[in-house]
Amino acid sequence: MIRAIPFIIFISFTSCRNEHSGLPKPRIYPRVEYPIKTYVVLDNEECPFTMLVPSYSDYEKDTLKNKYEQKFSCWFDLHTSSLNAYMHFSYVPFENRTRFDELVKDAFEMADKHNIRAKYRDEFPLSYPEKRLYGLLFEIDGPVASPIQFYLTDSTQHFLRGSLYFNDIVNRDSIQPVYEFLKEDLEPMFGSFEWRY
16 A cells, blocks of 8 residues: 555646646637639619729618618618628718718718727828829727728719628627728729719
8 A cells, every 4th residue: 555655646746737838829710711802893873983892792772761861872782791791882962062071070970989999090091183082091990880981082072981890799809800801892992983974
């Protein structure tokens, strides 16, 4: 029995070792099947513009407008069901500087609504003078409903607002790869955008 005591002590020490190394686990993301990046021309008679949009997004006319908004026919979503996201677009024509200023103010107010939950917000000016295309892109970090918002205008009669939404609780850490993938689509959209006069 006395000979077994050292063996029992040895087994006790070796079996109680902590296998945890104390190193942080690497960041991982859920597996996502990304569609192939190809684009098609969005050329809708109700909208006074054309642009390239992702071929993997479905055009859906916005029918949930209030009474005031019913007169605006160019409100739509580009729904990317495979990535559980959509980009909303709302076009509003204007006739004077006062109305233009109101639309720009509204765009800032929509972005400002996210300040409560946002970690930070970056603003990037958009300018394509040869196309009479100007605007501002808001990139909002944090658990916000719409991490990307923007507006485009010719400053004389056309105003288009856009915003990216995910059909889920937005935690930038978990959606980062999908967010980056969808964000890449903005450059072809803006670069191909043309007003119709």
